[in-house]
Amino acid sequence: MPLAIETESLRKEYGDTVAVTGLSLRVESGSVYGFLGPNGAGKTTTMRMLTTLTAPTSGRARVAGASIEDRASVTSRIGFLPDVPPLYDELTAREQLRYAGGIRDLPAETIRERVSALLDRFDLSDDADRRLGAYSRGMRKRVGLIQILLHDPDVVFLDEPTSGLDPRSARTMRRVIEDLADDETTVFLSSHLLTVVEALADRVGVIQDGRLVTEGPLDAVKRKAQRDGESEGLEAAFLEMTEGRSE
Amino acid sequence: METMVRQVGHVVRVRALRGVRRARDRPMVSVLYLAAVSFALLAVVGRLPVSGYEAVWSDPGAYAAGVAVADGRGAGALGTARGLSGLLAVATCYGVLVRTAQREDDERTDHRRLALSPTAFFTAELLDQLAFAGRLVGVVGVAGGVAFAAGAASPTTAVTALVAVTALVATAVAVTFPVALGVRLAFRHYPRVRRHRLLFGALLVSVVGFAFVRTRSSFALLSGLPVGWYADLALVGAGVGASDGRAVAALLGTPVAWWLGVATARRITDYQRADAGKAGETRGDPAIVTRLRVAGGRLVARVASRPTAAVARVVWLRLWREPRALLFSGIVVGATAGVGLVVVETFPTALPAVVATYVAVATGAGVTLDPLGTEGAALPLTLTAPHGRERVVTGYALSAAIPGTALSAAAGLGTALSIGAAPAACVGAALVGSILGATAPVVSLAAGLRLSPTDAATGSRGVGLPPLGALSAFSVVVALIGMPAIAATAAIETGSMSLSTAMTVAVAATALLGLGVGWYAFRDAVGRLDRYEP
Numbered sequence: 001m002p003l004a005i006e007t008e009s010l011r012k013e014y015g016d017t018v019a020v021t022g023l024s025l026r027v028e029s030g031s032v033y034g035f036l037g038p039n040g041a042g043k044t045t046t047m048r049m050l051t052t053l054t055a056p057t058s059g060r061a062r063v064a065g066a067s068i069e070d071r072a073s074v075t076s077r078i079g080f081l082p083d084v085p086p087l088y089d090e091l092t093a094r095e096q097l098r099y100a101g102g103i104r105d106l107p108a109e110t111i112r113e114r115v116s117a118l119l120d121r122f123d124l125s126d127d128a129d130r131r132l133g134a135y136s137r138g139m140r141k142r143v144g145l146i147q148i149l150l151h152d153p154d155v156v157f158l159d160e161p162t163s164g165l166d167p168r169s170a171r172t173m174r175r176v177i178e179d180l181a182d183d184e185t186t187v188f189l190s191s192h193l194l195t196v197v198e199a200l201a202d203r204v205g206v207i208q209d210g211r212l213v214t215e216g217p218l219d220a221v222k223r224k225a226q227r228d229g230e231s232e233g234l235e236a237a238f239l240e241m242t243e244g245r246s247e
Numbered sequence: 248m249e250t251m252v253r254q255v256g257h258v259v260r261v262r263a264l265r266g267v268r269r270a271r272d273r274p275m276v277s278v279l280y281l282a283a284v285s286f287a288l289l290a291v292v293g294r295l296p297v298s299g300y301e302a303v304w305s306d307p308g309a310y311a312a313g314v315a316v317a318d319g320r321g322a323g324a325l326g327t328a329r330g331l332s333g334l335l336a337v338a339t340c341y342g343v344l345v346r347t348a349q350r351e352d353d354e355r356t357d358h359r360r361l362a363l364s365p366t367a368f369f370t371a372e373l374l375d376q377l378a379f380a381g382r383l384v385g386v387v388g389v390a391g392g393v394a395f396a397a398g399a400a401s402p403t404t405a406v407t408a409l410v411a412v413t414a415l416v417a418t419a420v421a422v423t424f425p426v427a428l429g430v431r432l433a434f435r436h437y438p439r440v441r442r443h444r445l446l447f448g449a450l451l452v453s454v455v456g457f458a459f460v461r462t463r464s465s466f467a468l469l470s471g472l473p474v475g476w477y478a479d480l481a482l483v484g485a486g487v488g489a490s491d492g493r494a495v496a497a498l499l500g501t502p503v504a505w506w507l508g509v510a511t512a513r514r515i516t517d518y519q520r521a522d523a524g525k526a527g528e529t530r531g532d533p534a535i536v537t538r539l540r541v542a543g544g545r546l547v548a549r550v551a552s553r554p555t556a557a558v559a560r561v562v563w564l565r566l567w568r569e570p571r572a573l574l575f576s577g578i579v580v581g582a583t584a585g586v587g588l589v590v591v592e593t594f595p596t597a598l599p600a601v602v603a604t605y606v607a608v609a610t611g612a613g614v615t616l617d618p619l620g621t622e623g624a625a626l627p628l629t630l631t632a633p634h635g636r637e638r639v640v641t642g643y644a645l646s647a648a649i650p651g652t653a654l655s656a657a658a659g660l661g662t663a664l665s666i667g668a669a670p671a672a673c674v675g676a677a678l679v680g681s682i683l684g685a686t687a688p689v690v691s692l693a694a695g696l697r698l699s700p701t702d703a704a705t706g707s708r709g710v711g712l713p714p715l716g717a718l719s720a721f722s723v724v725v726a727l728i729g730m731p732a733i734a735a736t737a738a739i740e741t742g743s744m745s746l747s748t749a750m751t752v753a754v755a756a757t758a759l760l761g762l763g764v765g766w767y768a769f770r771d772a773v774g775r776l777d778r779y780e781p
Contacts, residue, residue, distance in 0.1 A: 086629075
């Protein structure tokens, strides 16, 4: 399988603080990779490096076949949905999505067609001409997701995509992630909600104090917390590996 | 009662602490405040009998007035003090109005309103405003009173001046605070009013600015108002003919104004709470705006790439719907109008160049002064678009340069025609205006990217106000670019240059400076955004 994300000894320092160190990851194309860790462990910093928002202090990484030093190549092949969706409150959803397409240099006709199709798919057509400032958190997340899918990226990075969503919106989001995986899009999923990662991820990595403390297929990671030969699930494994260190 | 006093004290203390920390985070703002207060102190206190002080300040002020009163020559002292009371009240009202009307917190986010009784809450609010006005305006008033008392050798006057200034500022705060809450309510309730805040803000700043530039007229107008009675209170025993009745009225009026201020603020907040449901309503844009936007979009699409045009179009759209950043454009013009006035009074033919410079400053002082803050939470989208960073800079620059070039050129030309300037001067004014209008947004972007508090950029979710430090640096640079044109027109008046030579020099120098500074600023802005890490 070709690799969608490959990092080697990635390190990021902010002054005297080491946010991420010695991070070496391999994520296969078309897979869903669950990236777990307590608050402040280095998840968001890792995503920022992989999406070219932040330059690593040292180490190397390739995303969708391009080095993260080649910002234009990487950004043309990825989509990034941060925890707070990057939206302008003053715009309507349709205006926002047209803008997102425009800034990615998509032709107007393509933007119109894809926006219309995605708004339908995410059940937002009726609200598309309302301003985003009046949207609920779940609706904002959906618009944020649409705008990173407009250009049909190879890899999408989702930072806490289901946090703060009601059960219906969270289920919609999970289905979308499943659909993306079915379409061979690689999903790099960071979440505190272990059930979400457990339901969707093929492989899981756990980061703690900036270091990757475990990494592997979901079942293998779950087996690391075994009692009497039976796996106690991802939550038990996560707690065991990050014991006493989370906030 | 004891609980209320404790609660109020606690709130005021916490707010003061937050104020100190905010000031530490924005040293440029503190420096500007300090400079303004220092200047006002020098002007009000005036000349002092200290060796070498004349090198610092030589004009007479409160101290000299005190000396004159002691020598039996203080006939005009009371009138001047009444006028000064009026100006201090105007400054207090302006500060409280702007500070309150701009604040974003309301009953939905301000937990203190749930924790405190309404009376305690609004008393704390007014005390906080009093502390704010006191350290800016009150200090100047008290220094003036003490200087007068020293000059008149009347220690009692120092005490009465302290009481009078405190009462004056407290009354102005109590009267203005509910008005400011009303303004906020109007902005929330009426989208049309909110949309045209620029107009109201610019008008307010202009009126206040002119009140301070034209002190003689202001004194004449304000000294006749009840606000002048506080001067009677300050000078009640100074032997300048102060009215005891007015002094008593001023003293008694303060608690009454305070009580009325708290009561009115409560009523307005109750109304605001009842009105809250209407705040989220949105309406479509007027057809004319949509047409203008589409036309502007087509124009920008012809001269720029699709991503750049997308950025420019969205900037316009957001500005129309949230024109707070434009309000600042109006404020900077209003606040510095006095300087332009002095230049024009000295060299009347420089008017077109001065007007063109002001229009360029105004069009560049909007969102381009804080592109990161304006992008706010949407910044990751922009920064992860291929080539997004350079296109963001170009898009923002075009969004201001397209209207800026046209407006500055039209302003220069229109003003030149209106004063009957020669055809060469009219052409020169239009050219200088267009160069300034095109350059100002790029300079503004560079200043904004250098001097914005970038660590807080992704926190906001809407168009915000530009940082004061960036605004000052930008205004100075644009004024410097406009300076050759102003100097050239001045040279015509002094006879040291012919019209054609002056215009050639003005246009060539402005173009050279504009191109050089503009190019450097553009590269600097792109480089900074390229290196920016949210």
